Amino acid sequence: MNFFGKPLQIGTTSLRNRVILAPLAGVSDIPFRRICRELGAGLTYVEMLSSIAVYRRNKRTLDMLARHSDEDVLGVQVTGPTPDLVENAVEFLDRQPFDTIDINIGCPVRKVVASGSGSAMLRDPDRLTETVRRARNATSKPLSAKFRLGFFRKHINVGDTAERIAREGVDMVTVHGRSRDEKYDTPVDLKGIQTGIQHARESAVRPIVAVGNGDITGIRSALRMREITSCDAVMISRGALGNPWIFKEILDGQPADPTMEEWLDVVMRHLSYHEEHYGDNQLSAVLTRKHLLWYIKGFPCNKDHGARLSHSSSLDESRGILRDYASAWPRDLRRFEGSLISESRFGTSSKYDPKNDMDRSHDRGVGTLT
Ligand SMILES: Cc1cc2nc3c(=O)[nH]c(=O)nc-3n(C[C@H](O)[C@H](O)[C@H](O)COP(=O)(O)O)c2cc1C
Structure with a gap:
């Protein structure tokens, strides 16, 4: 068994391995999660929910909370904009059948950011701290946060963000190695992730799991993520689109292209x-x-x-x-038999770019609460 195949503890939740499917708006529904789980994913997430939509008990949002009986471990993710709303949403989600709750502090979508949610919180450290504190007090379930390196590439504040989050007693942090203005296109900055992980570990007030995210498309990039960032687990996003075999590949430690x-x-x-x-x-x-x-x-x-x-x-x-x-x-x-494209084959160069889909239709009911 390689490193990624080892069990992992996130607070009270036990994972069978260290390869996680990211929350993916418009993608990570029950059918896709089941397939990824069968091919090895140790943890999967429901797509991001807006705390406003949770507050309004929006039907589409509540439908997304469904869990299939095959899903032995399942996480949920919520985003801002205010500490009050996140606290309210976490209290609600605490009573739902989820094993872990994540706060999204990275979503770059314009409408999400304009509402003060997602990566907008990276620009407002005090609100970010208060949000995590209130969420921590609202649940005894494992709590985590997923964030980017900063809002602007010119102003990377991942160290400070990671410290603030870890000090509030989260059980896990996921660091996505890009800034908000880089969206999804720039190659992931592994050193930036390493900085975030190091600061989170140094400031943690309880055992903390550190996860690396960005550009993982197979075993080689997973190993590189681990080697440079010293992460405890990897989170797969676009690398799993049309390629759920990526989980098997990382767990087996060798290419798993199917016949x-x-x-x-x-x-x-x-x-x-x-x-x-x-x-x-x-x-x-x-x-x-x-x-x-x-x-x-x-x-x-x-x-x-x-x-x-x-x-x-x-x-x-x-x-x-x-x-x-x-x-x-x-x-x-x-x-991919005979292909020379290797791991970059699932990269961002495809004509169909899923992030556009996300921008168009997956703002998750954010906006202002009027
Ligand atoms: C279609 C799509 C939907 C996404 N939805 C979410 C989401 O709901 N929550 C979240 O934290 N990140 C979301 N992300 C961001 C990814 O989880 C991940 O952080 C990002 O794509 C970087 O990883 P990658 O380079 O491996 O794709 C989404 C990304 C894409 C492409």
């Missing part, structure tokens, strides 16, 4: 979990499209099938296209 047969099996299973959760209707088919387009990367000549998948209007139609596609190739053809 066509293994690939089809997982994609079909994802679709069946999807159908179980959303039903078989047009909206359900539309919701799977982005996943299917991510999945078909890495096998040859997928343009035509990609176009058909992106217009599919039923799950059965998508299944037919996938079967048709897979049948044109040997069952033992390996994904």
Whole structure:
């Protein structure tokens, strides 16, 4: 067993390993979480919730709190804007079936930041401290915070942020190695993460788990994250899109590109979990499209099938296209076989950039509370 396969304790919650699926707005729903868990994820999260939407008991937000019986460990994440609202949301979430609660101090989306939530808190250290303090007092469940290196690259304050958060008694910190103005494009700054982790450990008032996040696309980048930052665990984000095998790869310590047969099996299973959760209707088919387009990367000549998948209007139609596609190739053809692109293949250069999706439609009901 390698380092990432070792169990990990976050407060009272035990994880079977150290590879975590990040909260991903618009992506980390029950079907995707189940697939990632089956392929090894030691902890998964519900996508970020707005404390305002929680306060309003917004139906869509409450629907996102559902947990499948397969999910043995599950976290939830909430964001600002005020200490009052976060305290209120954490009190509410404390009574829901979650094993750990995270505060988002990193979201760069314009509407989220304009409301004072997400990474806006990095510019207001006193409000940040008060928010974490009130959240800590509102729950005895494991509490964590996920934050960026700073709001502006020119003003990195990760050391101070990490100290303030750790001093309030959180059980875990996740450091995403970019500033708010870097959004998702700039290569992750591992030294910046190391600084955050070091400051969090030095200021911690109880055992604290430190997690590194950013640009992890396989075993090599996970090892590099661990080596440079000395993190206790890694959190996977875009590296898992269309590639849940990343968890297996990091746990096995070697590439885990599936054969066509293994690939089809997982994609079909994802679709069946999807159908179980959303039903078989047009909206359900539309919701799977982005996943299917991510999945078909890495096998040859997928343009035509990609176009058909992106217009599919039923799950059965998508299944037919996938079967048709897979049948044109040997069952033992390996994904990315012969590819020289290595780990950068899941990087940010793809035409479909999920962060745009997040900007458009996943502001999670933030805004002003009127
Ligand atoms: C589509 C999408 C949705 C995201 N949603 C969330 C979220 O709900 N909560 C959060 O803390 N981070 C969210 N993030 C940020 C990621 O968790 C992660 O911090 C960031 O993508 C950097 O990691 P990466 O370089 O491995 O992708 C999101 C990112 C993307 C691309």
